[in-house]
Amino acid sequence: MSVSKKVYLFANWKMYLDYDESNILANALAGASVNFAKKIKMVIFPSALSFYPVAQVLDDIGIASGAQNVHFEDRGGYTGENSAMMYKNAGAKFSLIGHSERRHLFGETNHEVHQKMETALSVGLTPILCVGETAKERKGNKAKDVVEIQLRAALDNLKWKPKDKLFIAYEPVWAIGTGNHCDPIEAEKMCVMIFKMASMLAKGLEVIILYGGSVNEGNIRDFLKQPDISGVLVGGASSKLDTWLQIVQNVC
């Protein structure tokens, strides 16, 4: 069974691959004679260290690259950080914003997520806003409330251009990197809510919802079957050539 709609396959390599490994994987992707069907839009998010060479290799084969995180200032005394403007200059087209690992491991607040959304848009990077609830919040029936707060804070008063697309990745925290993916029907329910809320908060924009959290070659189709899930943000399974190519093949 193939998936008929346009599909967004976004690969978050996190801190899984060192410089050499990132380049080897990018070159292997370039060399794999996969027919990246027109319906697939692929974006790779390499580490900051390997961003530039990887982006160049991928650009040659029509795959876009993005930042895993950006700082909200353009320049300054922010040791260890990289700005949206600097990523843009190095060839980035996209940026993840507010990934749950940034929020929960590095204490990124809703306010900072909003600042990063603003900066990404101001330099011309397309932000992928990541939202999602923890296991405790889900158990306490708070998933929708938490995600609504994240959406409202992030999308408040942003300056969009008429043709911009608003990408939102629904990534329940408890499903990320655990092998315990969200039930696709449950994910769809959250994605419908997110779609409605985002469409209201960013009137007139095309809103595209992705699911992320333990997506692999075995479950990808179950997510893409859902009417409101237009793509996936994949971590672990995107950092190995065989599983990533299998995912691509299962979508074609």
Ligand code: PGA
């Ligand atoms: P995972 O990560 O696919 O390894 O669960 C997804 C993500 O963090 O975006």
